[in-house]
Amino acid sequence: MNSRRVGITGLRRKQAANDHFSKVGSNYEKKQIEQLKVKLETLKSNLEEFARKHRKDIEKEPKLRTHFSKICANVGVDPLLSNKGFWAELLGYGNFYYDICVQIIEICRSTRGRNGGLVELGELKRQLTKKRSSSQEISEDDIVRAIKTLKPLGNGFEIIQIGDRKMVRSVPRELNSDQSNVLVLAQEKGYVTKYMIESELGWGMERINDVIDTLLADGLCWIDEQADPIEYWVPSFFKGVDD
């Protein structure tokens, strides 16, 4: 009996201690959160002040824009997603990327029949610059950022790496590895022949025919029958093809 009573008291005492600890703990947590909140507020207001002061520079300088966006992202403020509200108003940011997004969609859509929905990032930048005709310089980073905001729309906009080139894909279709390998091979001359694939990649003719057929069907390659042997050109690698 005795031991049992002790047990209960012990438990009660333990419970009380626990309560106490968790109280202290949550107080401490609260304090920390409080402090962090203050710090974040300070940082936010500093960023705001910075943005207000250097708005023109941020708009003009792609590099500065990149850094600034990174800091914002780290603090959990996304100047791109907040279309309305303080950040967008302050920076005109929402509009800036919104415009780029719309223009990217326009360019990709109007050139899709030609390039099968695959545009090189540098080429896209060139076209955007031409289309915008404003003095505001845009960087590839801006384009990447804009395309990321398009992703939730689920219309297949994505940046993929093919060999040493970054390509923007605007159709919801995955490239299989055979297709990618052939595209990498085509980067050098802008085209491939079946013999080039055979000697470079060591594939059999059946596999080669398969991959060429799918590349043609997807509009990623154009056939040149006046070449001997027949050449398969990748319009996305042809400079100025979309002009």
Next chain:
Amino acid sequence: MSQRFEFPSIHNFSPFYTQQVTQTTLQNQIVLWSEIILSYFRHHKLYRLELSEALNGELFKNQGIKRRLKLETLQIIIDHMVKQGTAEWDSPPSKNAALIYWRKPEEWASLIDKWVFDCGLNNSIVTLYEILHGESSEGMEFHNLNQTILLKALDILVKRGVAQLLQGSSADDLGVKFFGING
């Protein structure tokens, strides 16, 4: 001749001269070709396309990359333009020549109608020769227009009830009477 025509980059893209095997790509190729044809014709103020002859010209034969469009492909392109109303086979069913409408006959008709009004030619008779090559039409876009296209344009004005064709002794003598504003 007038200034050199600036071809778009795709004119140097070798496969552009091969009829594409994929339907969507082919559709796009056809659209691109018709755009080039229209702006080339507009640039040089040309109206009639002799297919076999043109296939040896700079429009369809690219010396730089040694590529040339095939007759069947060009016919498919023109067929598409006919559907779009930007071309018409000259004497169908043969597909040897086509009229290229970088302006449609309706547009030519309106231009002529306006010119008649501006020059105060209402209620007078004008010969086709005067419209095409006369002093008063100098500087007008339809100056030196193809005669077949001019007749199509005049035909539209006749149907609108603002003009009447008068037979002369020869084709060049053919006259048009434009009615008055209230006539």
